[in-house]
Amino acid sequence: MVKRYQWQKNIVVSGSKGSEWTEDDIKELTQQFFEWVMFNNKLKYVNRIPIDYLSYYFTQMFVSFISNRIKEEQQKVGISFQKCQELVKEICDEDYTIAKHLDRLYVVHSSSSTDKWITDLEDSIKYIAHYPIAESTKHFKPIVKLAVEDILVSANGYVLIDILANAVYQLLDQSAFSDASELITQPQEVIEENKYNNVVKEILNGVSKTEAQIYLKYIFQVSGQVSLSDLTSIYNMPKSTIHKKVEDFKNRIFSSYIPENEDDGVSFLQFLANSLDEISK
Amino acid sequence: MCDKTQASMETINEFLKDSSYSDLQEEMLSVNADDVNHINKMFISLHSERPRLSILPQMKENQLWTVQSSYLDFEGNMQHAKHKLIVMIVSGPDYLDSDTSFVRVCPISPFVEMSSEADCICDDSSVIGFPFVVETWNEQPVLTEILDKYVGDYNVLRNDKEDNPTSLQKEFREIEISNARFLNHSITAYINEKERDNNFAFSVDLHYHEVAKTVHMPILNVKNPKLISLSDHEEYAQAARLNNFFTENDSININDSNLPFSIEVRKRSGVYILTIIPKVEIVLTKDGQEIKGMSNSERLVYSDLPKGLYKIQSPLINEVLTIRLK
Numbered sequence: 001m002v003k004r005y006q007w008q009k010n011i012v013v014s015g016s017k018g019s020e021w022t023e024d025d026i027k028e029l030t031q032q033f034f035e036w037v038m039f040n041n042k043l044k045y046v047n048r049i050p051i052d053y054l055s056y057y058f059t060q061m062f063v064s065f066i067s068n069r070i071k072e073e074q075q076k077v078g079i080s081f082q083k084c085q086e087l088v089k090e091i092c093d094e095d096y097t098i099a100k101h102l103d104r105l106y107v108v109h110s111s112s113s114t115d116k117w118i119t120d121l122e123d124s125i126k127y128i129a130h131y132p133i134a135e136s137t138k139h140f141k142p143i144v145k146l147a148v149e150d151i152l153v154s155a156n157g158y159v160l161i162d163i164l165a166n167a168v169y170q171l172l173d174q175s176a177f178s179d180a181s182e183l184i185t186q187p188q189e190v191i192e193e194n195k196y197n198n199v200v201k202e203i204l205n206g207v208s209k210t211e212a213q214i215y216l217k218y219i220f221q222v223s224g225q226v227s228l229s230d231l232t233s234i235y236n237m238p239k240s241t242i243h244k245k246v247e248d249f250k251n252r253i254f255s256s257y258i259p260e261n262e263d264d265g266v267s268f269l270q271f272l273a274n275s276l277d278e279i280s281k
Numbered sequence: 282m283c284d285k286t287q288a289s290m291e292t293i294n295e296f297l298k299d300s301s302y303s304d305l306q307e308e309m310l311s312v313n314a315d316d317v318n319h320i321n322k323m324f325i326s327l328h329s330e331r332p333r334l335s336i337l338p339q340m341k342e343n344q345l346w347t348v349q350s351s352y353l354d355f356e357g358n359m360q361h362a363k364h365k366l367i368v369m370i371v372s373g374p375d376y377l378d379s380d381t382s383f384v385r386v387c388p389i390s391p392f393v394e395m396s397s398e399a400d401c402i403c404d405d406s407s408v409i410g411f412p413f414v415v416e417t418w419n420e421q422p423v424l425t426e427i428l429d430k431y432v433g434d435y436n437v438l439r440n441d442k443e444d445n446p447t448s449l450q451k452e453f454r455e456i457e458i459s460n461a462r463f464l465n466h467s468i469t470a471y472i473n474e475k476e477r478d479n480n481f482a483f484s485v486d487l488h489y490h491e492v493a494k495t496v497h498m499p500i501l502n503v504k505n506p507k508l509i510s511l512s513d514h515e516e517y518a519q520a521a522r523l524n525n526f527f528t529e530n531d532s533i534n535i536n537d538s539n540l541p542f543s544i545e546v547r548k549r550s551g552v553y554i555l556t557i558i559p560k561v562e563i564v565l566t567k568d569g570q571e572i573k574g575m576s577n578s579e580r581l582v583y584s585d586l587p588k589g590l591y592k593i594q595s596p597l598i599n600e601v602l603t604i605r606l607k
Contacts, residue, residue: 048433049411050432067290070289
């Protein structure tokens, strides 16, 4: 099914590189599927299911599981350039006037006071504020719409549609989807202990010594780069279990504290790492 | 609709549209004994005896039934479902003739994530083992003879919300309605057959060894009876092809090289006589009930059979032979 429907490999937690599904990836996917089945109590009343329906029920559960994983992955990657391009095209068709000039399509705002044909937006977007996209953002279209409006007003002329999508994409702030490990490689600032104390306490509530070690090693990379496979061997736990713990912990971090700026975020994570270090000893 | 939900719902529609997912080639993965033991252990705690219902209840509204995965339709063709179906009876049964009844049903789908706000969802897994959506927008008539097993009862709670399905939900409904043709085809085939069955004295549909065949007996006691054109899987009884005169003594003979016995069917005074030659060990059933015949050293004879669908099982053949007398 993985091959027939060409599901992307990023739906499975994998140690292998590349986009090809390996035998190990398939096993991992199967294991994660069963974990999902158990976690969601899908077999609680399995004895009520007509026996000749069971095969289809398992197939249906598998498709639902994949569908769910795709949804989760999309929440991690924000909006793709392709999706942004599609939305820009859709918005231009719906809300603005489109004109053809030298065989290329341009879009213009109704308030435009000039007839210039614009093929470079660098100056126009220089002073426009960025639009943050968070993990919780469910609808991209309203945000893209605002960006299109701002750019067209600022450009004040006929804008080449092809470059408009580029400019909009540049204005979307998707830093919320960066990996936490990247953030702590930035320069450290003064730790504001009192400010973070309560939040960190809440995040670390119930975290065991082993879990603290796992988070430090995998998220904060304190002992160099380690993969899930490495952690599987060290702690004798299934890869998917470790992945789930790490993902839950990351979600807890990002839902508990919203940094004021990049430096604040770095300081917060440093404070969190120090506190984890205490637990891990 | 949420942009992020779109691709995940497309995954489900893509799967449902695929008519050949069940033909997927299996690939062997190297799984060792420890892997198997581990998975087995995961299931041990879930082991329980499956309940068995020995008597099928009378069909009525709000019952959930499984549907046979394949059936021999009234035109003599074997129909196969893409996957096992469960339906909820919403009305009936009503009768098409003295022996053929139908009910109106709504299929149920386990893909509750594809439902709209106005859909009727059963969240209680204890009813049939999993949550499901009742496809009230996909009501179909279906012959009762293709319903298989009684599963349970469920009363649909009225949902008064306005129905505003998204484009993907609309697509899901179109796919489901298209897949449900397997159900209403049972009625369509019956009607098609009814429109032309006055051209024949009687007919026999047979399905065995992946081959469906229909043999017709022309009108009896008429010289040079009118013969209409037939489709590929149909033929006239041997004598009819020679343009003879037929009486009630004439029979439809089925001699198939894949069968270790031949079958003769006659119709006298409105009932059928089925003869198996030579006498071999077989079990003839109708609606799951065994029918007893008479025999001598050469043949087995089943007389006074009403029209309908019969199954023949024998240790001499590997699969069940399905035969419809009509």
